[in-house]
Amino acid sequence: MSHNSASSSYDNAANVSSAEAVEPAQVAVSRYLQNAYLHVMALAGFACSREVFLHGLPVDERASSSGMMRAVHSQGKLQCRQMDLADLDKAALPCLAQLKGSDEAWLVIERYDTSRCAYSVKIFSSEGEGQAYWSEFELKEKISAELVSVFPKAHTSSSLDQPRRSGFASWMWQELRALSSVYRDIIAATLLINVFALAAPLFVMNVYDRVVPNQAIETLWVLASGLVLVIVFELLVKLLRHVFLEQAGKRLDLVLSSKLFSKVLNIRLEEFPSSVGSLASQVKEFDSIKQFFTAATMTALADVPFAIIFLLVIASVGGQLALVPLIAAAFLLLYGYVVHFPIKKVVDLMQQAAAEKNSVLVESLSGIETIKSLNAQGRQQGLWERALVRMSLLGVRAKHLTDSVSIVSASVMQLSTMAIVIVGVYQIEQQALSLGALIACVLLSSRALAPMSQIANLISQYQQARSALKGLDDLSRRDDELEDISKSLSLGGKITSIEMRDLSFSYSGGPKVLKDINLSLNAGEKVGIIGKIGSGKSSLLRLLLGFGRADAGQLLVNGFEVQHLNASELRSSIAYVPQEITLFSGSLRENILMKAPEVSQEALLKAVELSGLSELVQTHEMGLDMTIGEQGKGLSGGQRQCVAIARALINDPDLLLFDELSSSMDNQTEQMIINNIRNISKDKVLLLSTHRASLLALVDRIIVMDQGKIVADGPKESVLDALKRGLIQAGSQSAHNDKQGHGKGGVSND
Numbered sequence: 001m002s003h004n005s006a007s008s009s010y011d012n013a014a015n016v017s018s019a020e021a022v023e024p025a026q027v028a029v030s031r032y033l034q035n036a037y038l039h040v041m042a043l044a045g046f047a048c049s050r051e052v053f054l055h056g057l058p059v060d061e062r063a064s065s066s067g068m069m070r071a072v073h074s075q076g077k078l079q080c081r082q083m084d085l086a087d088l089d090k091a092a093l094p095c096l097a098q099l100k101g102s103d104e105a106w107l108v109i110e111r112y113d114t115s116r117c118a119y120s121v122k123i124f125s126s127e128g129e130g131q132a133y134w135s136e137f138e139l140k141e142k143i144s145a146e147l148v149s150v151f152p153k154a155h156t157s158s159s160l161d162q163p164r165r166s167g168f169a170s171w172m173w174q175e176l177r178a179l180s181s182v183y184r185d186i187i188a189a190t191l192l193i194n195v196f197a198l199a200a201p202l203f204v205m206n207v208y209d210r211v212v213p214n215q216a217i218e219t220l221w222v223l224a225s226g227l228v229l230v231i232v233f234e235l236l237v238k239l240l241r242h243v244f245l246e247q248a249g250k251r252l253d254l255v256l257s258s259k260l261f262s263k264v265l266n267i268r269l270e271e272f273p274s275s276v277g278s279l280a281s282q283v284k285e286f287d288s289i290k291q292f293f294t295a296a297t298m299t300a301l302a303d304v305p306f307a308i309i310f311l312l313v314i315a316s317v318g319g320q321l322a323l324v325p326l327i328a329a330a331f332l333l334l335y336g337y338v339v340h341f342p343i344k345k346v347v348d349l350m351q352q353a354a355a356e357k358n359s360v361l362v363e364s365l366s367g368i369e370t371i372k373s374l375n376a377q378g379r380q381q382g383l384w385e386r387a388l389v390r391m392s393l394l395g396v397r398a399k400h401l402t403d404s405v406s407i408v409s410a411s412v413m414q415l416s417t418m419a420i421v422i423v424g425v426y427q428i429e430q431q432a433l434s435l436g437a438l439i440a441c442v443l444l445s446s447r448a449l450a451p452m453s454q455i456a457n458l459i460s461q462y463q464q465a466r467s468a469l470k471g472l473d474d475l476s477r478r479d480d481e482l483e484d485i486s487k488s489l490s491l492g493g494k495i496t497s498i499e500m501r502d503l504s505f506s507y508s509g510g511p512k513v514l515k516d517i518n519l520s521l522n523a524g525e526k527v528g529i530i531g532k533i534g535s536g537k538s539s540l541l542r543l544l545l546g547f548g549r550a551d552a553g554q555l556l557v558n559g560f561e562v563q564h565l566n567a568s569e570l571r572s573s574i575a576y577v578p579q580e581i582t583l584f585s586g587s588l589r590e591n592i593l594m595k596a597p598e599v600s601q602e603a604l605l606k607a608v609e610l611s612g613l614s615e616l617v618q619t620h621e622m623g624l625d626m627t628i629g630e631q632g633k634g635l636s637g638g639q640r641q642c643v644a645i646a647r648a649l650i651n652d653p654d655l656l657l658f659d660e661l662s663s664s665m666d667n668q669t670e671q672m673i674i675n676n677i678r679n680i681s682k683d684k685v686l687l688l689s690t691h692r693a694s695l696l697a698l699v700d701r702i703i704v705m706d707q708g709k710i711v712a713d714g715p716k717e718s719v720l721d722a723l724k725r726g727l728i729q730a731g732s733q734s735a736h737n738d739k740q741g742h743g744k745g746g747v748s749n750d
Contacts, residue, residue, distance in 0.1 A: 208436030277359030583632030637664030
């Protein structure tokens, strides 16, 4: 089948018209925009590759100027400022603008050329890149009114890359400081609400003391009208406060959740928590922090200090009566302080129990087929129920503690009311207090102590938020791949050489899985790695991706230490197909395009053809839009491997790393894959780990590994002959045995 006919059939199978077979308009627009931003960044003193620039940026933001500005800020050394064309200043250059009347043309105003009395402009559009010189008049005629200036960021401790080096607590306080004006308005609104709350008790006092004795009905209606007005204003201010709190909470949620998820995605694998379930539970605990800053909690918290206002008013109206609610408030605060210690301890234990429970849940759901095949439901049910019992016991204990505060608060408030009435009666008898003042003091006392009754919920939510904050702060302080991104090195082109010098490696301080590895690879070399399981084959491939740090020695790519290279750019240049294939819920197209979502339709179809997915795409009614379940549910093991190959080859990478490439494939599909890879890998570096002799047809050099060491390295035929004659004591001759007719070699985990 020719490439053109293949493309046509793929398009029909995927319900894609011939007009859509070319590069989509959205992708084209995003590329022009990205090129313009990359150019303006280079002029501002920070040149980087497209892979580095777009790393971590959501795909749907890659065609918008706001998304590009977010990408600029994420680099850590530059910042953007939007300005109007009328404010264009030579000092603000370089800056970026859109050509008026076009959604597909962007330009960079580079500098002002004094010799030409014109601005130097570089244009990025569907017609290509072009240079021009426009006068100020031409500039204002041809570009849109909004400009984006890009310039170096001032070197201060509050720079945008600081949150990565600090922890989650610093991120949160930084956002709270950014929202200080909103919280200032919230405090002002709370003050007004509490002042308005004085109106009803004062209204009652005046009615009893002045209206009723004097039968002043007109005064009654004047006072009532004033109270209604105050109540209306109080309602409006409460609504405004609620809106402010919700907006602040939404901002905190969006910003902090985004930063947290970015951190989790970019944690170095050697720093990654061992339990995914516990990590998921830890991330989920952000809800406790978010809940603490919601309207209900913040309102109760803000009302506490304003209880002093009511105590002062009680003192001005009832004199010594203020001592009663003051003593009650002091007792409630003291009780809350005492009880917060056991609450803190229980909340910490509940966090641990929740992590264990979530770990059991995630493990059980992800391994449900294995559990069923082993009839191991009883084991998992036991683990789940033990976790539930622990959570339940801790939950009951926490509820008893918080309920005790609520119960004590209610009783103290009743006793306070009774004491105020008793003391007030004696003062009335001595003509030191009026009846209206006594009633007002009772009402004000309830209002003053009301925030104290919320102290139980506040303590519980605070302790949950504190515990969650501590866990997230520890998580966010782990090393990630975005640290010092501006200082990372660029590959400088294609991968042409790989060198390992006395390289040793171990997982988390365990025994060494690689020992004193010395290896050199150059462009065009095809190398196979064989050895028994656990010999270190997979670990060697993973180190080339930056998945771990060497304990000793060096790993160089193009002469640069791997840990100093930008991880995103490095991995974009590598095709990696691991033993265990992970696919994601979505369409086949989305899974293939994960590595390079902006490639052309032609590149997508080529990857489909190279990976052996052509028949699946052509025969399925939805073609490339067929639905794939979580973990690749709905596809066979061999089909998953084909998808992984297509995904790895989608952007024509320079280095091919294959770990048991065809362990689940039939012989016919495997042979087709071998032929296709042979055709595309002539000028590439290929490193292949396998137990199947058939795949050795791709290589011309073989490395034999045993117990983490290279025990043989040489031309394929020489090494295989030495293995056959027993001259190499590798502990395994799986590939050689496979060649002798033992069929498929076992699938190794390393």
